[in-house]
Amino acid sequence: MDPLPTPDDGWLPGARRVPSPNHGPRPPGVQPWLVVLHSISLPPGEYGGPWIERLFTNTLDWDAHPYFQSIRGLEVSAHFLIRRDGECVQFVALDRRAWHAGRSSWQGHDHCNDFSVGVELEGLEGDTFTDAQYTALAALLAALRERLPALRAVAGHEHVAPGRKRDPGPGFDWARLIRLTGWPAAWFASDAPGRPSTPERPGDMDRAGG
Numbered sequence: 001m002d003p004l005p006t007p008d009d010g011w012l013p014g015a016r017r018v019p020s021p022n023h024g025p026r027p028p029g030v031q032p033w034l035v036v037l038h039s040i041s042l043p044p045g046e047y048g049g050p051w052i053e054r055l056f057t058n059t060l061d062w063d064a065h066p067y068f069q070s071i072r073g074l075e076v077s078a079h080f081l082i083r084r085d086g087e088c089v090q091f092v093a094l095d096r097r098a099w100h101a102g103r104s105s106w107q108g109h110d111h112c113n114d115f116s117v118g119v120e121l122e123g124l125e126g127d128t129f130t131d132a133q134y135t136a137l138a139a140l141l142a143a144l145r146e147r148l149p150a151l152r153a154v155a156g157h158e159h160v161a162p163g164r165k166r167d168p169g170p171g172f173d174w175a176r177l178i179r180l181t182g183w184p185a186a187w188f189a190s191d192a193p194g195r196p197s198t199p200e201r202p203g204d205m206d207r208a209g210g
Helices: 051-056 066-071 131-147 174-181
Strands: 023-025 034-040 080-082 088-090 096-098 116-122 153-156
Touching (some): 051 080, 080 131, 088 131
Parallel strands (some): 034 116, 034 153
Antiparallel strands (some): 023 096, 080 088
């Protein structure tokens, strides 16, 4: 599979660019080596609307749906969103720290936002994802690997924040992603379980850069 083009400015030309203001600098000298996979739908279980992009760009009308009141004032982002039809949207340049993982740790390293790329899959936590999303995600990972030579790990939000987050959940097929990428299985969280938790609002990804 051909990877997406990867320019030097941190933005991928194969992705639709929708800049988010919710980002900050990475710590000096830190190169991203982890991809954190999330799932999101706004309102929960509804797909295809403008609400995710508006949330990540701080333009969401909090009165447009009753659910939005529960996340009112949230300031969050991810580097990428992969829609149900496989469209890839980029919100934050790769050299910047997106606000997606919140309190988190992986392989002995805390504050995963510092060294990770956040990828949101449009979907409901625990539900399945589309063929187009797996194809687009594998292509995106290939592009990231070319752009980020330190990249060596892929985990879910449920793995970096167990007990607090559960996405992308049991509906995500880790074995399929491993096959599509051809990467070593040891690079993936695979089916490593996260501890059960109560559902949380999507804003617990990160609040104001935490």
